[in-house]
Amino acid sequence: MDEWWKRSAVYQVYPRSFKDSNGDGIGDIQGIIQKLDYLQELGIDVIWLSPVYDSPNDDNGYDIRNYQRIMDDFGTMEDFEELIEQLHNRGLKLMMDLVINHTSDEHKWFTTSPEYYIWRDEPNNWRSFFSGSAWEFDELREQYFLHLFSKKQPDLNWQNPEMRKAVYEMMRWWLDKGVDGFRMDVINLISKDPEFPDGPDGDGSVYFMNGPKIHDYLQEMNSEVLSKYDIVTVGEMPGATVTDAIQYTGKERREVNMIFTFEHMGLDQASGEKWDLKPLQLTDLKYNLEHWQNALHNKGWNSLYWNNHDQPRVVSRFGNDMEYRVESAKMLAACLHFMQGTPYIYQGEEIGMTNVRFEGIDEYQDIETRNMYAEKSLQGVPHEKIMESIYVKGRDNARTPMQWSSEANGGFTTGTPWIAVNPNYSVINTTDKDEDNSIYQFYKKLIGLRKTMAIITQGDFTLLHREDEKVFAYTREIRDEKLTVYCNFSSDNHTFEMPEGELLVHNYESPKNTEKLVLRPYETIVFYKKF
Known part of the structure; x- marks a missing residue:
């Protein structure tokens, strides 16, 4: 295929x-x-x-x-x-x-085919990804079921x-x-x-x-x-x-x-x-x-x-x-x-x-975020500190x-x-x-370039300027072709030798300099060379 x-x-x-x-x-x-x-x-x-x-x-x-x-x-x-x-x-x-x-624990299997799930008489100490124990007691069966996520998300038993x-x-x-x-x-x-x-x-x-x-x-x-x-x-x-x-x-x-x-x-x-x-x-x-x-x-x-x-x-x-x-x-x-x-x-x-x-x-609205907030609050972590973490990493950002x-x-x-x-x-x-x-x-x-340039899907990858803490640069090479990609992850200017090839992609209107490669804040520039 x-x-x-x-x-x-x-x-x-x-x-x-x-x-x-x-x-x-x-x-x-x-x-x-x-x-x-x-x-x-x-x-x-x-x-x-x-x-x-x-x-x-x-x-x-x-x-x-x-x-x-x-x-x-x-x-x-x-x-x-x-x-x-x-x-x-x-x-x-x-x-x-x-x-x-x-x-879901509301899936018909949970009632009609409980053997499709994971049950224990005694829970181990695993924690759920969504805070708290990964085990929930079921009154009907008088056993615990595993839920690595929400207690309304029982894990399926793949051994069955x-x-x-x-x-x-x-x-x-x-x-x-x-x-x-x-x-x-x-x-x-x-x-x-x-x-x-x-x-x-x-x-x-x-x-x-x-x-x-x-x-x-x-x-x-x-x-x-x-x-x-x-x-x-x-x-x-x-x-x-x-x-x-x-x-x-x-x-x-x-x-x-x-x-x-x-x-x-x-x-x-x-x-x-x-x-x-x-x-x-x-x-x-x-x-x-x-x-x-x-x-x-x-x-x-x-x-x-x-x-x-x-x-x-x-x-x-x-x-x-x-x-x-x-x-x-x-x-x-x-x-x-x-x-x-x-x-x-x-x-x-x-x-x-x-x-x-x-x-x-x-x-x-996110259950992970709400559970984390409740847990951290109980531990005495200040509201402002918890919110700062949510502003940076919370799933509702997406x-x-x-x-x-x-x-x-x-x-x-x-x-x-x-x-x-x-x-x-x-x-x-x-x-x-x-x-x-x-x-x-x-x-x-x-x-569009990915559909037309085989080098993007097939080429070798080589990292450039390995220790540079502000610029991510690399090449892709295949047979007689080469791509050189520069990405400035900072708001500072950075200067390098000008790569060989023609300008392929750029996020500023034009390069700042034709003698040297001068990267402006968050600038990316990609060169393509056919030998």
């Missing part, structure tokens, strides 16, 4: 926050359909759709009650089928979110062959409906150590991340389902190393096409805890991405991302979201898109949307509504949005997308 996903760009739609078509304040499938021309013009190939399945919505749809029904908030199955048809008519593909580490069979049947049902692939939510957590030992300080991750039978399960899934369709698969895999990634994505292994690594997303935290902040050291980011680029070259495949529904906005995180917002948004895009791998664009990234600063915890226009609520809804729109929508929105120097047009150019 043609590995079309290597040349593709993926755009993630978080449906609740994308576009509301009926004024109820919640984005929906018809809202997505209304904006397909916008996405097609951007040049993307695949939409990754975050969960739209029937759900009590304890964790924004990642707690699934019925895998084969659409959540009422988002519309009907007929709306979904229309979305697939409209996408395919435009030559676009749809990647569904596949959440099969856990379900009947459960696996039911999951594969559901996957085939969606693929037969025309879905073009799956993004697999925390898929490397599905295999747990059957002994369930205590973890150090309650951290059980060594016993459930990349667990003992994970490769058996993924190879079985590939054999039973994935290999029978021309689709794309990406596994979200917290804690997966480069070595793990080569095993998961190696072609001959027949598991998944690529994985989401989290290593580069943890470089601005001081400890293992997400909320423990420290400034990013650019050399850490450079070494990390270099390691993944080179280790997977000709052995596996990278997914490239700065943003998603769980991560803060990159222009606020690694760029400058004030005076250099446009420049740094473009610089970060170029830095990522000239690497080897499949790039993922999160809604609003292509217009430079920023983090949000709500005043009180009541304005935040979940504020898409900013379509300067109209009320950013043109997202005519009603009251489920979460407040970032107040800067009057300045940051899609109305300037057709202007030559817009961030949108810059993304459009990068996506």
Whole structure:
């Protein structure tokens, strides 16, 4: 099969926050359909759709009650089928979110097939990702069930062959409906150590991340389902190393096409805890991405991302979201898109949307954020300190509504949005997308180059100026071609020797100097040379 996903760009739609078509304040499938021309013009190939399945919505749809029904908030199955048809008519593909580490506790299986879940008479000391114990007592069974996430998200028991069979049947049902692939939510957590030992300080991750039978399960899934369709698969895999990634994505292994690594997303935290902040050291980011680029070259495949529904906005995180917002948004895009791998664009990234600063915890909707706030407050951490962590790392930074226009609520809804729109929508929105120097047009150019330049998908990667703490520079080379990419991650000027080749991409109107390469604040410049 043609590995079309290597040349593709993926755009993630978080449906609740994308576009509301009926004024109820919640984005929906018809809202997505209304904006397909916008996405097609951007040049993307695949939409990754975050969960739209029937759900009590304890964790924004990642707690699934019925895998084969659409959540009422988002519309009907007929709306979904229309979305697939409209996408395919435009030559676009749809990647569904596949959440099969856990379900909702309201899923019928939890009552009718309790053996599909993980039960213990006595809990171990594992902690949930969402704070507190990972075990909840069930009065009916008089046992504890495992929930690595919310207590309304019991983990499935992958040791049960009947459960696996039911999951594969559901996957085939969606693929037969025309879905073009799956993004697999925390898929490397599905295999747990059957002994369930205590973890150090309650951290059980060594016993459930990349667990003992994970490769058996993924190879079985590939054999039973994935290999029978021309689709794309990406596994979200917290804690997966480069070595793990080569095993998961190696072609001959027949598991998944690529994985989401989290290593580069943890470089601005001081400890293992997400909320423990420290400034990013650019050399850490450079070494990390270099390691993944080179280790997977000709052995596996990278997914490239700065943003998603769980991560803060990159222009606020690694760029400058004030005076250099446009420049740094473009610089970060170029830095990522000239690497080897499949790039993922999160809604609003292509217009430079920023983090949000709500005043009180009541304005935040995310369960992880709310639980953390409650836990830290009980520990005596001051409100201001907790809020500062939320402003930097909270998941709702990504979940504020898409900013379509300067109209009320950013043109997202005519009603009251489920979460407040970032107040800067009057300045940051899609109305300037057709202007030559817009961030949108810059993304459009990068996506187009990937389709036409084999060097971007195939070339070797070499890091330049390794110890420079302000500039990220690298080359890509293949046969008689060379790309040289310079990205200034600072508001200072930096001078280098002028690279060889012609100017290919630039986020300023013209270079400052033709003798030397003088990088201005957050400037990116890319040269192309054919020998």
